[in-house]
Amino acid sequence: MAARSLRTKLLLVASAVCGGSGAAFIASSEDPSKTLKLCTNIPVRLFRNTVTAASIAFDYEYSLLGLAEGSSEKAQVKHEVHLRSAQKLQELCFKNGGIYIKLGQHIGQLDYLVPEEYVHTMRESMLNKCPVSSYEQVCEVFKKEVGETPDKVNIRQELELCNLNLQVISATTLKSSRC
Numbered sequence: 479m480a481a482r483s484l485r486t487k488l489l490l491v492a493s494a495v496c497g498g499s500g501a502a503f504i505a506s507s508e509d510p511s512k513t514l515k516l517c518t519n520i521p522v523r524l525f526r527n528t529v530t531a532a533s534i535a536f537d538y539e540y541s542l543l544g545l546a547e548g549s550s551e552k553a554q555v556k557h558e559v560h561l562r563s564a565q566k567l568q569e570l571c572f573k574n575g576g577i578y579i580k581l582g583q584h585i586g587q588l589d590y591l592v593p594e595e596y597v598h599t600m601r602e603s604m605l606n607k608c609p610v611s612s613y614e615q616v617c618e619v620f621k622k623e624v625g626e627t628p629d630k631v632n633i634r635q636e637l638e639l640c641n642l643n644l645q646v647i648s649a650t651t652l653k654s655s656r657c
Contacts, residue, residue, distance in 0.1 A: 523574050530570045534563045560595035567596070568603050579608055 541559045545552035571582035585592060586600030620628050 523578075526570055526573060530566050534566055537562060557595065560593045561599070564593075564596040564599035568599055571600075571604065572609075575609065579604060583608075 538559055541555055542552060545555060567585070568582060571578040582600045582604035586597055586604050589597045617627050620626075
């Protein structure tokens with residue numbers, strides 16, 4: 479009884495320390511809302527990845543178990559497993575969003591490497607049915623990254639400045655390499 483009470487107290491103290499540390503980390507970051515979003519999204523995405531990968535692995539393992547190598551039955555079952563697995567991967571990409579959609583698009587281009595069921599499923603969905611960002615969302619990201627809205631930034635002037643900087647760097651490099 480006393481051991482159970484001590485264990486419960488230690489668990490509460492450990493939870494309080496971890497929770498407090500996490501809250502302090504989030505509060506002291508440059509962008510607390512972004513940090514909170516990352517700290518809550520990453521574990522969920524990792525859990526989804528793990529469940530999907532395990533589901534696909536078990537599906538292959540148990541669906542093909544006991545089938546004779548080279549038989550038409552094994553080829554048919556393998557085709558069905560490829561389709562199911564491609565659909566699971568597609569669902570994972572859409573649920574996780576962002577870079578996962580880019581990964582799905584990349585898989586859709588790997589016809590020389592992955593089974594055709596994956597390629598077909600990813601091409602059909604990842605290239606044609608992707609979520610679209612509104613102009614306001616694009617402007618918000620642009621402002622966050624560049625500091626100005628797209629209509630206020632003179633791209634031509636920025637490119638000329640970059641080109642000038644490259645010319646100065648190139649000239650400096652050439653002079654220093656001659657010495």
